[in-house]
Amino acid sequence: MKALPGDTSSVVLRFAPNPNGPLTLGHSRGVVINSEYAKLYDGKVVLRFDDTDTKVKPPLSDAYQWIEEEYGWLAGRPADIVVRASDRMPIYLEYAASMLADGHCYVCRCPAAEFRSFRESKEDCPCRSKDASENLSDWKSMNDGVLVEGEAVVRVRTDMTLPNPALRDWPALRIQHTPHPMVGEQYRVWPLLDFQSAIEDYAQGVTHIVRGKDLMDSTRKQTLMYEKLGWEYPETLYWGRVKVHEFGGFSTSSMRASIEDGDRDGWEDLRLPTIQSLRRRGFDARALRDFWVELGITQKDISVSMQTIESLNSRAIDAVAERRSFVASPVRLSIEGYESVAVDSPRHPDGEIPGSRGWVLGGAIYIQKSDSVSSSLRLKEFADISISDSKADVESLDRSDNRPIVQWLPEGMAREAVLFMPQGEEIAEVEGFLEDFELQVGQVYQLERVGFARLERLAQGGGAELVWLHS
């Protein structure tokens, strides 16, 4: 990773998600980059919940615990400090009042559309000339509920003639009467991102901010505010927008909507790019870490492929994933003369995991339907066979030619199983048999000739449920 600019003697970084849902693959970039920099510089990361919007992106009360846990999983260690903006409201409101008193802010009662035209024409709005006592009394009305949603907003007094329209007297706090899921109806005035974040970064002693470049104007807005308060703004780095070919963007709001509409089964839905879904499938946090570190923090807008992450994941898990046989769409073949023969297959072909999987043959075996079109096959780790009329005849125990090697299962080792695979808008259910050898729920196995999958459920004496990871 590139060196951080500025003084790095005691680095404080922060990761500030909105808890309006669990973390997505997109958020994982922020977790990884910030936590890796903290590791590199022996610094700290503040996990801050930016939960000051009760209306457009309302917080989800479960998401706080989810995110804290997901952060720990991704970073490999918990966040050093955890704060909720909603717990820090008194501080923000106090700063607002004092900035109003000092003339750094004013209460603007123009309707949004009206202010927009002032901004465009670089004209002062009438509220701008109010004195401090008037502003303070309007502030009181905002907090008392005399003024209702949309009737007033606190603005930071910058300069209406600034070339960048986004910076002209930007809004700092607004009225929200919708109750907050964590703190209820205690507050009627809530800070907006730029104000809340500016204050909290200062309060936490944040030294470096790494954020999306869509927030570049945020930096500029906040820098103007810091100048008024005589504070020094943290060093700031930016990354560009990321899309993943397979998923597109990572809008938490639209995922939430798709779940509420019933198009998705929940945050763990295999088709969603949430950390929950990725973990459910069996991704290793190391793969995500390696991926984001490799990408670095360039300001280019990029579109990456899950293939890259999958490749890193294979490397991370191959040595620890035991092999198992999975026979999709099984075809039953009878086999004679080998009823009590034992077959041993390694748990891992390179011996990374010592030991073997022991089978006893019995009188019938299963092979994949797609393999059964061939009349001569080699059953892996066992024998060359020829197939006719649902019967397998052993031709040789040793490998005698170059016939295809296939995975298979003796009837006695075959456990009914279904493999769930996300395929575009659908979740395919591949039915078959899974090798019933020391199966452990939660484990990721490599299904020979199929790919990696995580065992999710094992019904008592019944079927197994697997979720697809990748090939």
Place this chain on the structure above:
RNA sequence: GCUCCUGUGGUGUAGUUCGGUCCAUCAUUCCGGGUUUUCAUCCCGGCGACUCGGGUUCGAAUCCCGACAGGAGCACCA
């Protein structure tokens, strides 16, 4: 419209600060080969790029100007 950011192979990325050592790094994909009783892993090899046009210079991926392309902000979202 205003403001801002970015343009290196299919996808990412290094190099751009202080122009030459860059006929451009690495990863991944793809193609070929090897190891392997998995179409996995591993190993080897290969294809493939500096957006375009001017300018400065002995020399430009690197500096300057312009064009073009992509993206973002101008929300009482984060």
